[in-house]
Amino acid sequence: MGSASTPQQAGARRRRRLSADDWARAALAAIGEGGVAAVAVEPIAARLGATKGSFYWHFRDRRALLEAALRCWEREQTEAVIDAMEAEPDLVRRLRRLFASAIEGERRDPAELTLLAAAGDPAVDAVMRRVTDRRISYMARVFEDLGLPPATARSHALIAYNAYLGYLQLAHAAPEVLPRGQAARRRYLGDLVTALLPAS
Amino acid sequence: MGSASTPQQAGARRRRRLSADDWARAALAAIGEGGVAAVAVEPIAARLGATKGSFYWHFRDRRALLEAALRCWEREQTEAVIDAMEAEPDLVRRLRRLFASAIEGERRDPAELTLLAAAGDPAVDAVMRRVTDRRISYMARVFEDLGLPPATARSHALIAYNAYLGYLQLAHAAPEVLPRGQAARRRYLGDLVTALLPAS
DNA sequence: ACCTGAACACCGTTCAAGT
DNA sequence: ACCTGAACACCGTTCAAGT
Numbered sequence: 001m002g003s004a005s006t007p008q009q010a011g012a013r014r015r016r017r018l019s020a021d022d023w024a025r026a027a028l029a030a031i032g033e034g035g036v037a038a039v040a041v042e043p044i045a046a047r048l049g050a051t052k053g054s055f056y057w058h059f060r061d062r063r064a065l066l067e068a069a070l071r072c073w074e075r076e077q078t079e080a081v082i083d084a085m086e087a088e089p090d091l092v093r094r095l096r097r098l099f100a101s102a103i104e105g106e107r108r109d110p111a112e113l114t115l116l117a118a119a120g121d122p123a124v125d126a127v128m129r130r131v132t133d134r135r136i137s138y139m140a141r142v143f144e145d146l147g148l149p150p151a152t153a154r155s156h157a158l159i160a161y162n163a164y165l166g167y168l169q170l171a172h173a174a175p176e177v178l179p180r181g182q183a184a185r186r187r188y189l190g191d192l193v194t195a196l197l198p199a200s
Numbered sequence: 201m202g203s204a205s206t207p208q209q210a211g212a213r214r215r216r217r218l219s220a221d222d223w224a225r226a227a228l229a230a231i232g233e234g235g236v237a238a239v240a241v242e243p244i245a246a247r248l249g250a251t252k253g254s255f256y257w258h259f260r261d262r263r264a265l266l267e268a269a270l271r272c273w274e275r276e277q278t279e280a281v282i283d284a285m286e287a288e289p290d291l292v293r294r295l296r297r298l299f300a301s302a303i304e305g306e307r308r309d310p311a312e313l314t315l316l317a318a319a320g321d322p323a324v325d326a327v328m329r330r331v332t333d334r335r336i337s338y339m340a341r342v343f344e345d346l347g348l349p350p351a352t353a354r355s356h357a358l359i360a361y362n363a364y365l366g367y368l369q370l371a372h373a374a375p376e377v378l379p380r381g382q383a384a385r386r387r388y389l390g391d392l393v394t395a396l397l398p399a400s
Numbered sequence: 401a402c403c404t405g406a407a408c409a410c411c412g413t414t415c416a417a418g419t
Numbered sequence: 420a421c422c423t424g425a426a427c428a429c430c431g432t433t434c435a436a437g438t
Contacts, residue, residue, distance in 0.1 A: 018403095040430065052404095052405095053405070053406095053433085056433075114320055132370070166361070167362055173329060177333060254421070254423075
């Protein structure tokens with residue numbers, strides 16, 4: 001790719017100095033495109049118009065970059081989503097929104113499946129544990145706010161999240177096995193969760 | 201197959217000549233231990249006491265080795281399990297056995313989670329699609345044999361498998377969130393599936 | 401402070417040469 | 420037929436040297 005150097009002049013929007021956050025975001029984008037394995041220093045450096053050597057000023061090693069990318073994802077896909085939900089005062093509608101956003105997430109968050117996928121990597125596992133716990137706890141709290149006793153709220157949230165995870169996996173592993181069409185799938189997950197929530 | 205006379209001398213090293221199957225099994229073992237990324241030619245060659253060059257006599261490239269390992273897994277964990285189930289004539293007990301073996305599989309088949317994990321790799325995706333379809337179809341047939349109409353049988357199987365996948369994922373991503381203990385977990389999955397199978 | 405460029409180790413792949 | 424050993428490319432990591 002590299003023709004004559006011309007170090008000062010850069011194509012596109014390649015700025016001179018990079019922050020650790022620039023690297024982390026580029027890594028997160030790479031995860032969405034090619035999975036955890038795509039977090040590779042050299043290609044990302046090339047993409048950012050820098051050298052590998054530069055990378056090691058900002059991060060200790062590849063793993064630290066992975067972890068930073070995962071923290072970005074955690075913030076955006078869990079904390080930010082939960083914050084957005086709080087804007088909806090009607091609790092039942094809030095739950096519906098939550099499910100809807102999770103389903104549409106199939107398209108909007110290519111990283112999620114990829115990360116579920118990367119189970120086994122210690123860095124990934126740590127984030128997944130936090131995120132899983134945070135999401136289930138949040139759902140349980142909404143169920144509690146709806147009037148369910150804490151233990152019931154918790155078990156409903158657990159079961160719903162269990163159903164969601166299996167659905168995500170199925171949708172990826174064997175999509176032709178699921179109902180076809182966005183609407184039909186939403187109904188499927190709705191039915192699934194409804195079946196799981198007798199008291200709801 | 202068909203072992204030719206293997207002229208070998210007992211020694212600290214492995215036998216002199218390796219078959220493609222030897223490589224495939226070593227690769228499957230590696231997957232169980234370190235995930236798909238652990239399917240690396242050089243370390244596996246070392247483990248087998250051969251050189252990398254030797255590997256390329258048996259396989260076109262690393263990916264072909266991965267695919268061979270996945271076929272081993274598919275045969276052992278899907279076809280062999282289904283064959284074993286057929287030995288149980290009582291259909292309800294057959295289903296119970298199926299679930300029990302899936303749960304215990306958490307321990308016995310380290311590859312399964314790792315493979316669910318590797319979603320995104322084309323070779324892995326292809327096998328997962330086949331295995332998913334095979335398992336759901338098999339369960340659907342048992343439900344049909346139990347007297348359910350085909351469409352109902354299919355949707356029950358789908359829902360049960362959905363629950364199973366989510367459970368596996370949860371058990372790995374956040375085990376502390378699930379009921380503790382083998383018995384309690386089996387009850388949890390039982391309840392989950394029962395809740396999902398109103399007509400059963 | 402931030403970055404380059406060369407260096408080295410490791411793994412995938414090829415290949416000429418051995419048995 | 421089956422394997423070795425050297426070779427090369429690619430990526431992770433280090434480091435001395437540049438601005």
